[in-house]
Structure formats: structure tokens, C-alpha cells
Amino acid sequence: MQVCFAALVDIAFACGLILDAWLRGEQACAPVxxxxxxxxxxxxxxxxxxxxxxxxxxxxxxxxxxxxxLVATHTQASIGWSVGLAGSVLLLLAAAQGGTLSAARAGFTMLAVLIVAAGKSAVGHAADASAFSVAKAVQALHLLATGTWGGIVIAGAFVLPALDTSLARAPLIRIVARMSRTAAIAVAFVIATGAFNAWRGIGGTPAVLTASMWGHALIVKLVLIAVALAIGALNRWSALPRLQRSASTMDAHTVINVMRIEAVMMAGAFVAASVLSHSVPGSSFPG
Structure with missing residues (x-):
């Protein structure tokens, strides 16, 4: 049960306010x-x-x-959940605000996201480290990076079909280009922080990858991430340039459909990540 809810937390955290901000920049909130x-x-x-x-x-x-x-104040993991809950409430307040995207609102949203990431970094294997440690900092950065990448892809797969009209083709192309650039930066952080977390979890014993549930979940996650990367690269280097040249309906459909497949892979990776966080890491096994 906790694994299911942890996966939902990751997916919900991923679907942030990035697209809303970009669309406001396109004056999409105007009535016409x-x-x-x-x-x-x-x-x-x-x-x-x-x-x-x-x-x-x-x-x-x-x-x-x-x-x-008692739980919220007496165990480290539950303190992490409590901090994450506080951040999620702030994020909900930020999302519910109307009007223009001011600097104050953007800062408030970023603060909420940072609090959520800090709380979640205290839940799972990074919680074994001290309150202020490199492991927790790396995990928080990993959550922010995966949330950015996954949020762009998952939310984009839901939002972009609404822009699949000839009149909205120019905003669609600009939004997808922004998504591609931002996702590329996020992916770099995902790979770097993910490699650190995997190295820490393996504990110098690669054999645990095939001898434990943690290792199996890590392999599944890596496969899903690799597939998502390949699909994202296909969109970035093939489908998107073709759409930018032609602005055709067929190419717009291709970009959106490829992103939908990538979103499915990312959702699966989030589920695998939640299994990882609730499994005993390889470094905990003797030998």
C-alpha cells in the first residue's frame, strides 16, 4: 500500500506548474x-x-x-513526510492562485517545491544519513531533477493535445522547444545524481543487482529511464525539428504521440523508484 501511495506522490510532484507558467508567457490566459x-x-x-x-x-x-x-514528531521518516506535507500544502496554495505569474508567486512556488523535495529526501535510504548530509542533498536534487523532467513530459502529454490546432500551432512549437531544452538540462542532473545514489546503494557489490528486490527494481528503473531517454531524443532530434520546419498537423501529432509514450515510461520509472525507496538497498547485505 505504501509503495502505491509513494508512486502517486512522485507522479503528483512531477505534474507541477511549469507548463502553466510557459503558457502564461504565451499570453494563453487571454480570452481570445x-x-x-x-x-x-x-x-x-x-x-x-x-x-x-x-x-x-x-x-x-x-x-x-x-x-x-506521535509519528509525525518522533520518527525521522515521518518528520520527512510531515515536511513534505507542509510543502505540498504550500504548493496547492500556489497552484490555486489566479492572476498573472508574478515574481512573488514564482518564488513561493519554488519554495514549496524545495520543501517537498527536502521532506521526501528524508524518506527512504537517504534517511540513514545524518540530518544534513551529502546523501540527502543529492537525493533532494535528484527528486527536483526527476520531478522537472517527468513533470514536463507527463503534464505535457496531457496539456499539449489542447494546443493541437492550426491556430495554436506557433505556441505549441515554442512550448515543445522549451520543454525539450529544460528536459535536457534536467536529464543531466538525473543521470549524475542517480549514478551517485546507485553507487551508494550498491555498496561496492554489483552482485546485489541480481540478488535482491532492490537490485531488480533498480534494473527496471534504469531500463525505463533508458527507454524514456531514447524516446525523448527521438522527439528532440527528429520529430521536433521536422515540426518546426513544416508546422504540419501530422508532425504535431507525431510530437504529441511520442511524448505520450515517454510519459508512460516516466510514470513506470516513478513506480520503480517508489519500490526502490521501500526495499532494502544492496549496501545493507553482508559481503
């Missing part, structure tokens, strides 16, 4: 904008994702024990 439907869908997705994040954090905290207050 051809991209208004996409902005409305992005806004609803941001609010729903933040609400699911709050709900999942509440349930995960409740599952720790019957007494919420």
Missing part, C-alpha cells in the same frame, strides 16, 4: 488566445496534481501508525 484551452488544462492539472500530492502525503503519514502526532 488560441492557446487558452491549453492554459486552462494546465492550470487544472496543476491544481489537481497539488491536491493529490497533499492527499498522498496525508495518507502516507497516517499509514506510519495510528497516532499521527
Amino acid at each position: 488566445s488560441p492557446a487558452r484551452l491549453g492554459w486552462r488544462r494546465a492550470r487544472r492539472a496543476g491544481i489537481l496534481a497539488a491536491f493529490v500530492l497533499v492527499l498522498c502525503n496525508c495518507v502516507s503519514l497516517w499509514l506510519q501508525a495510528a497516532s499521527l502526532w
Whole structure:
């Protein structure tokens, strides 16, 4: 049960407010904008994702024990869930705000995301380290990077079809180009921090990859990430340039459909990551 909720937390955390901000930059919130439907869908997705994040954090905290207050203040993992819950509430408040995307609102949203990441980094294997450690910092950065990459892909697969019209073709192309550039940066951090986490979890014994549930989950996650990377590269280096040249409906459909497949891979990777966080790492095995 906790694995299921942990996966939902990751997916909800991924569906942030990035697309909403980009669409506001395209003036998509204007009543006559051809991209208004996409902005409305992005806004609803941001609010729903933040609400699911709050709900999942509440349930995960409740599952720790019957007494919420004792658990929330007496175990390190539950303190992490409590911090994550506080951050998710702030994120929900930020998502529910209307009007323009001011610097204050953007800063408030970033603060909420950082609090969520800090709380989640204290849950799982990084919790074995001290309160302020390199392992927790790397894990928080890993969560932020995967949340950015996954959020762009998963939310994009839901929002971009609303921009699949001839009138909204120019905003669609610009949004996809931004998504591609941002995802490429996030992927670099995902690989670097993921390699550190894997090295720490293996504990110098590669044999644990095939001898433990943790190792099996890591292999599944790596395969899904590799497939998602390949699909993303296909979009970035083939489908998107073709769309930028032609601006055709067929090429727009191709970009969106490829992103949908990548979103499925990322959702699967989040599930595998939740299994990892609830499995005994290889470094804990003797020998």
C-alpha cells in the first residue's frame, strides 16, 4: 500500500506548474488566445496534481501508525513526510492562485517545491544519513531533477493535445522547444545524481543487482529511464525539428504521440523508484 501511495506522490510532484507558467508567457490566459484551452488544462492539472500530492502525503503519514502526532514528531521518516506535507500544502496554495505569474508567486512556488523535495529526501535510504548530509542533498536534487523532467513530459502529454490546432500551432512549437531544452538540462542532473545514489546503494557489490528486490527494481528503473531517454531524443532530434520546419498537423501529432509514450515510461520509472525507496538497498547485505 505504501509503495502505491509513494508512486502517486512522485507522479503528483512531477505534474507541477511549469507548463502553466510557459503558457502564461504565451499570453494563453487571454480570452481570445488560441492557446487558452491549453492554459486552462494546465492550470487544472496543476491544481489537481497539488491536491493529490497533499492527499498522498496525508495518507502516507497516517499509514506510519495510528497516532499521527506521535509519528509525525518522533520518527525521522515521518518528520520527512510531515515536511513534505507542509510543502505540498504550500504548493496547492500556489497552484490555486489566479492572476498573472508574478515574481512573488514564482518564488513561493519554488519554495514549496524545495520543501517537498527536502521532506521526501528524508524518506527512504537517504534517511540513514545524518540530518544534513551529502546523501540527502543529492537525493533532494535528484527528486527536483526527476520531478522537472517527468513533470514536463507527463503534464505535457496531457496539456499539449489542447494546443493541437492550426491556430495554436506557433505556441505549441515554442512550448515543445522549451520543454525539450529544460528536459535536457534536467536529464543531466538525473543521470549524475542517480549514478551517485546507485553507487551508494550498491555498496561496492554489483552482485546485489541480481540478488535482491532492490537490485531488480533498480534494473527496471534504469531500463525505463533508458527507454524514456531514447524516446525523448527521438522527439528532440527528429520529430521536433521536422515540426518546426513544416508546422504540419501530422508532425504535431507525431510530437504529441511520442511524448505520450515517454510519459508512460516516466510514470513506470516513478513506480520503480517508489519500490526502490521501500526495499532494502544492496549496501545493507553482508559481503
